[in-house]
Amino acid sequence: MMRTLIISAAAMMIAMTNPNSATAQVSKEFVGTWTLVSAITEKEGVKSDIFGAQAKGMLVFDATGHYMITLIAGDLPKFASNNRAMGTADENKAVIGGSLAHFGTYVVNDAEKSFTFQVERVTFPNWEGAELRRSFLIAADVLSYTDPRASAGGFATVVWKRVK
Numbered sequence: 718m719m720r721t722l723i724i725s726a727a728a729m730m731i732a733m734t735n736p737n738s739a740t741a742q743v744s745k746e747f748v749g750t751w752t753l754v755s756a757i758t759e760k761e762g763v764k765s766d767i768f769g770a771q772a773k774g775m776l777v778f779d780a781t782g783h784y785m786i787t788l789i790a791g792d793l794p795k796f797a798s799n800n801r802a803m804g805t806a807d808e809n810k811a812v813i814g815g816s817l818a819h820f821g822t823y824v825v826n827d828a829e830k831s832f833t834f835q836v837e838r839v840t841f842p843n844w845e846g847a848e849l850r851r852s853f854l855i856a857a858d859v860l861s862y863t864d865p866r867a868s869a870g871g872f873a874t875v876v877w878k879r880v881k
Contacts, residue, residue: 743823743825744825747823747855749778750879751777751778751877752773752878753772753773753776753788754876755875755876756772756788758869759871759874760871760872767869768816769791772790772791773788783821783823784821784823785819785820786819788818790816793816794808794812817839821834821836822835823835829852831851832862833849835848858879859876859877859879860876860877861874
C-alpha cells in the first residue's frame with residue numbers, strides 16, 4: 718500500500734514538472750468561456766451555416782487543460798411526446814443533426830498556432846477518443862479555428878467571442 722502511494726506521488730510530481738504535460742501546454746489566451754459567433758462549413762465550394770443563424774454555443778477551456786463544447790441549432794423541434802426518450806425518427810434526426818457536444822482535455826501548440834481537443838466523450842461517437850487538431854487565431858476577444866474534417870463533412874471555420 719505504502720509503495721503504491723509513493724509511486725503515485727512520484728508520478729504526480731513528474732507530471733506536474735514535465736513540460737510536455739497537458740497543464741504545461743495550456744495557453745492563458747484560451748482559458749475562459751466563449752460563446753458561438755458562427756460555424757460555417759464549406760463542402761464542394763458551397764458554404765453553409767450548419768447549425769443555422771439562430772445557433773447558440775458555448776466553449777469552456779479551463780486552466781488545468783480540460784474543455785467542454787456545445788453547439789445547438791436554434792430551430793430544433795419540440796418533441797410531441799414531451800419525452801426525449803420517445804422522439805419520433807424526424808425529431809431525433811433533427812436534434813442529432815442540429816447539435817454537437819464533446820468534452821475532454823486540450824493542449825496548445827503556440828508555435829504552430831494550433832490546439833488539439835483530446836476527446837473523452839462526444840455526441841458524434843466516431844470522434845470518441847480522437848485527437849482533433851485545429852489551427853487557430855486569437856485577436857482581442859475573438860477565437861477562430863478551422864476544422865479540416867467537420868463532423869458533417871467538409872471544412873469548417875468556427876468563431877467564438879470571449880464572455881466577459
